[in-house]
Amino acid sequence: MASCPPFQDYQVGQVLTLSVIPKHGKNCAASTIRARIRKLQYPRTLSRCMIVDLLGEDYPDHPVFLKLYDSRFSEQLRSDNGIDPWTRDAEKEYIDAVETGAARQFIHNLRTIPDFEEGIETWDDGQLETYLTNEVHKLFDAETTAYDALRDIQGKLVPRLIARVHLALSLPNVVCMSRTDAAELLHIKGILLQYVDGFPLSEVQDHAPQSEWQGIVDQAVAIVQAVGDHGILNTDVRPDSFMVQRDRSGCYRVFMIDFGMTRLRGWNESDRDWGKAKLYRDEEGAVGFVMKKRLAREGFELRYEYVDRYREWASDDEE
Structure with a gap:
């Protein structure tokens, strides 16, 4: 399985192909990591968490922790903002918004127009899903920034950050997107961490x-x-x-x-x-x-x- 189907949750035994996100300022060759889901972690709140085994001779044989900032299953964010649970129809509206460029413009408005979020009750499903995607991307940015600042105590007081990754949605009916910023909105960002078994x-x-x-x-x-x-x-x-x-x-x-x-x-x-x-x-x-x-x-x-x-x-x- 090369990516994540858009209309199903994660399953034990599922193999995810994760693309490594290079650190800022580093020109690294593109690489991927294949991870088999060993156990799903509950409850689901701001992110989707799971214990995985990394496949391949270059990786350790002990499990690691995968945290995916997947807005589809970010139940706490949806509850906090009065947004209904994810549905297939809402996902399709979001994909349409990404394809047409409306999602990118909506995010620009979120970031530049004061009090723009006050109109959340009037937003359609595509806009709501775009908002949630932007929110979980901010969580990813905050967490990876914190781990960078805590580099000297990783593996000692906080888990060791193994890699920043993203998981592409498998969308056979979506045209190929040449714009990187648009394609990024169909990526689920995540981090691979040292697994603390406790x-x-x-x-x-x-x-x-x-x-x-x-x-x-x-x-x-x-x-x-x-x-x-x-x-x-x-x-x-x-x-x-x-x-x-x-x-x-x-x-x-x-x-x-x-x-x-x-x-x-x-x-x-x-x-x-x-x-x-x-x-x-x-x-x-x-x-x-x-x-x-x-x-x-x-x-x-x-x-x-x-x-x-x-x-x-x-x-x-x-x-």
């Missing part, structure tokens, strides 16, 4: 002895701090943003995942503005305080005190 931090009480809970949560809080030290603001930190893995020696290692809702500190962003943004999001508390309350229900008193690492940067009148 459990989410939110389920620590079900998978690890109570004697390990404090150290595991401490690791998660320390990772939040390390990510912040790389100039990253994450607006979606929660216990499910961490995977806990028990290594061969019996020690528990924590990895932070999910960087689609992040941004880098602006090159001209003042210490005060950056400090205010970090204080407002309280990324540490989203882990430490939340886990403290959750484990208290198990009769465990987690030791956690918030460190005001950005307080001095914010204005004195900030509460």
Whole structure:
């Protein structure tokens, strides 16, 4: 199977042919990676996640994690924006919009016209699908940008980014598109990551002895701090943003995942503005305080005190 059929979900055993997206500024020869789906990850929210085996002698024989930013199955984005679940008819309207150039113009309007999204209730299915495609492409850009900034802690505190990829929709009735920007709108972008075989931090009480809970949560809080030290603001930190893995020696290692809702500190962003943004999001508390309350229900008193690492940067009148 060379690509992804437009009108079906992914299936265990399915082989996907992924095209590698070169890093910015690098002139790499085009290459592909064939991946067989081993297991689908649920729930489906902003992206479609799965565990895959890479086929070929050049790749390791252990599984890797594939995250596809496929707007068809981005249930959370659809729910948040009041958009109906994907249908064949909506997909056909979207493909028509791409073929005629209307989708590219619509994205241009999204990015340049103030308050353009306020008219979402009047959009047709083709426009809604174009909007969702643009949104998931932004998630891809944010996540890959974050992984680039976190290069020195990949494989240690966050998973290792193996490759940026895209998956082309198989569209036999669509004319060949010579315009790269148009063809790109029919590509499902994704990332191949180191697979962390473990459990989410939110389920620590079900998978690890109570004697390990404090150290595991401490690791998660320390990772939040390390990510912040790389100039990253994450607006979606929660216990499910961490995977806990028990290594061969019996020690528990924590990895932070999910960087689609992040941004880098602006090159001209003042210490005060950056400090205010970090204080407002309280990324540490989203882990430490939340886990403290959750484990208290198990009769465990987690030791956690918030460190005001950005307080001095914010204005004195900030509460």
